[in-house]
Amino acid sequence: xxxxxxxxxxxxxxxxxxxxxxxxxxxxxxxxxxxxxxxxxxxxxxxxxxxxxxxxxxxxxxxxxxxxxxxxxxxxxxxxxxxxxxxxxxxxxxxxxxxxxxxxxxxxxxxxxxxxxxxxxxxxxxxxxxxxxxxxxxxxxxxxxxxxxxxxxxxxxxxxxxxxxxxxxxxxxxxxxxxxxxxxxxxxxxxxxxxxxxxxxxxxxxxxxxxxxxxxxxxxxxxxxxxxxxxxxxxxxxxxxxxxxxxxxxxxxxxxxxxxxxxxxxxxxxxxx
Amino acid sequence: xxxxxxxxxxxxxxxxxxxxxxxxxxxxxxxxxxxxxxxxxxxxxxxxxxxxxxxxxxxxxxxxxxxxxxxxxxxxxxxxxxxxxxxxxxxxxxxxxxxxxxxxxxxxxxxxxxxxxxxxxxxxxxxxxxxxxxxxxxxxxxxxxxxxxxxxxxxxxxxxxxxxxxxxxxxxxxxxxxxxxxxxxxxxxxxxxxxxxxxxxxxxxxxxxxxxxxxxxxxxxxxxxxxxxxxxxxxxxxxxxxxxxxxxxxxxxxxxxxxxxxxxxxxxxxxxxxxxxxxxxxxxxxxxx
Numbered sequence: 308x309x310x311x312x313x314x315x316x317x318x319x320x321x322x323x324x325x326x327x328x329x330x331x332x333x334x335x336x337x338x339x340x341x342x343x344x345x346x347x348x349x350x351x352x353x354x355x356x357x358x359x360x361x362x363x364x365x366x367x368x369x370x371x372x373x374x375x376x377x378x379x380x381x382x383x384x385x386x387x388x389x390x391x392x393x394x395x396x397x398x399x400x401x402x403x404x405x406x407x408x409x410x411x412x413x414x415x416x417x418x419x420x421x422x423x424x425x426x427x428x429x430x431x432x433x434x435x436x437x438x439x440x441x442x443x444x445x446x447x448x449x450x451x452x453x454x455x456x457x458x459x460x461x462x463x464x465x466x467x468x469x470x471x472x473x474x475x476x477x478x479x480x481x482x483x484x485x486x487x488x489x490x491x492x493x494x495x496x497x498x499x500x501x502x503x504x505x506x507x508x509x510x511x512x513x514x515x516x517x518x519x520x521x522x523x524x525x526x527x528x529x530x531x532x533x534x535x536x537x538x539x540x541x542x543x544x545x546x547x548x549x550x551x552x553x554x555x556x557x558x559x560x561x562x563x564x565x566x567x568x569x570x571x572x573x574x575x576x577x578x579x580x
Numbered sequence: 581x582x583x584x585x586x587x588x589x590x591x592x593x594x595x596x597x598x599x600x601x602x603x604x605x606x607x608x609x610x611x612x613x614x615x616x617x618x619x620x621x622x623x624x625x626x627x628x629x630x631x632x633x634x635x636x637x638x639x640x641x642x643x644x645x646x647x648x649x650x651x652x653x654x655x656x657x658x659x660x661x662x663x664x665x666x667x668x669x670x671x672x673x674x675x676x677x678x679x680x681x682x683x684x685x686x687x688x689x690x691x692x693x694x695x696x697x698x699x700x701x702x703x704x705x706x707x708x709x710x711x712x713x714x715x716x717x718x719x720x721x722x723x724x725x726x727x728x729x730x731x732x733x734x735x736x737x738x739x740x741x742x743x744x745x746x747x748x749x750x751x752x753x754x755x756x757x758x759x760x761x762x763x764x765x766x767x768x769x770x771x772x773x774x775x776x777x778x779x780x781x782x783x784x785x786x787x788x789x790x791x792x793x794x795x796x797x798x799x800x801x802x803x804x805x806x807x808x809x810x811x812x813x814x815x816x817x818x819x820x821x822x823x824x825x826x827x828x829x830x831x832x833x834x835x836x837x838x839x840x841x842x843x844x845x846x847x848x849x850x851x852x853x854x855x856x857x858x859x860x861x862x863x864x865x866x867x868x869x
Contacts, residue, residue, distance in 0.1 A: 339690065341691060341694050344694075345694075392631055395800045396801075399797075399801045399851045399855075403798055403851025404848065406722075406723040406795075406848050406851075407844055407848035424718070427705075428702075428705045502701045503698050503705070505697060505698035506698035510699075549710065550706070553705065554702045554703070554706040557699055558699065561696075561698070
């Protein structure tokens with residue numbers, strides 16, 4: 308399997324994308340910011356296609372749009388957690404603009420008709436050696452950054468008031484966290500696509516929370532699960548004909564979540580008895 | 581099939597009557613307007629209750645599972661509308677079966693829904709890949725189309741719309757009471773839980789219907805935006821409900837016409853028109869205080 312260059316590239320990039328997504332995803336779930344992740348994934352779709360229409364690289368558009376919006380969300384602070392009606396209306400409009408870019412791009416003649424599928428559902432096997440290397444380096448960088456701020460971030464996520472009183476720079480941490488989330492969403496979009504980001508970001512963290520209540524163990528578990536699920540998913544899609552890698556990765560993650568749910572239910576009954 | 585392209589692109593003129601005649605010249609556009617009108621009325625009513633009850637996230641979840649439904653039906657050679665209805669209703673039943681939730685687990689719950697959504701969308705992608713990379717079809721399911729609406733779809737939408745309408749006429753008053761003040765309604769003997777389950781099924785049907793026009797990703801343009809706009813314009817329940825329907829109709833009719841007279845997708849027009857209405861309504865309220 309590893310004789311193929313595209314498989315080696317996919318494993319190189321995927322490992323570190325899954326690692327950083329698992330780490331930051333744990334904090335996304337802990338801080339109840341799944342909505343911010345959803346917002347960024349919508350923006351990632353429209354940003355990537357907008358860049359493609361303008362004749363720029365879709366990857367550059369992906370990173371530029373998610374980082375810009377995460378800075379915007381950080382600047383808005385608490386006000387960004389507005390009413391879900393406002394969010395729903397604005398999001399569907401952003402996606403609608405993405406649909407417009409998609410039509411403009413695919414009907415503009417000598418262009419790649421599958422770009423929409425690539426942006427929405429990922430194409431990890433399409434990464435070149437250089438792209439895979441960049442993705443891996445960015446993944447390692449964000450993972451290290453998350454580990455670096457893990458202690459104060461955990462503190463401020465669990466009890467913001469006490470953390471502020473103890474002198475933890477809560478606002479700065481929130482901003483740094485959101486920018487790291489923006490980078491991770493753009494990374495994950497390359498692997499599984501803008502629509503399936505939650506499969507790498509949220510599913511491993513949700514599974515880890517079922518298996519342990521201790522924060523650091525859950526953080527490590529979320530990262531470990533993310534990486535192993537990606538490895539298994541890629542291997543599965545290689546072994547089974549016509550199984551798309553992004554479905555395999557998300558599917559393995561969801562299966563792990565269902566197993567963990569069943570296990571925790573059984574354990575819960577036993578401890579009650 | 582005779583399409584507009586075969587006879588040259590349609591042109592918009594200053595003569596409104598001629599434009600409307602041009603717009604409704606072909607059977608596929610007549611079907612699209614019939615379907616759009618049914619969808620807009622149901623979305624306007626059901627969306628009003630969704631915003632009132634604060635159930636936008638349930639609507640979000642239901643709309644996304646429509647995609648694997650449509651793609652799965654296409655894979656089996658069934659009309660996509662049936663797949664969407666089947667998936668949405670199944671998930672609505674599953675959501676209704678989840679026992680009462682504890683509020684301190686809110687963050688955990690959104691993680692669960694997020695995981696389920698990612699899996700549902702991945703499943704939709706698998707189904708489209710298996711139907712020999714039917715890429716254009718996938719875009720239509722996700723972002724809407726108005727050319728594929730045949731007599732089967734119009735008839736199915738009509739039955740769905742009548743079902744939703746009858747149900748809401750029967751439970752409407754009690755549902756409004758239960759949505760505005762759950763505790764008082766329960767004390768007066770209103771079956772709040774049963775009403776919630778019935779409403780969730782109605783919502784699933786409305787989402788499935790709206791997805792026929794806007795696509796599964798953009799359902800909110802018809803379900804949330806008109807109701808939210810109406811709430812900005814009026815506080816009286818009856819008038820808000822009426823406004824919600826009128827705005828949904830305007831969004832759909834204008835969206836269909838814009839898509840017909842241009843090269844761009846209906847999903848873009850419907851979401852943009854809905855968004856502009858909402859922003860204008862907010863601005864009006866901000867100016868009038």
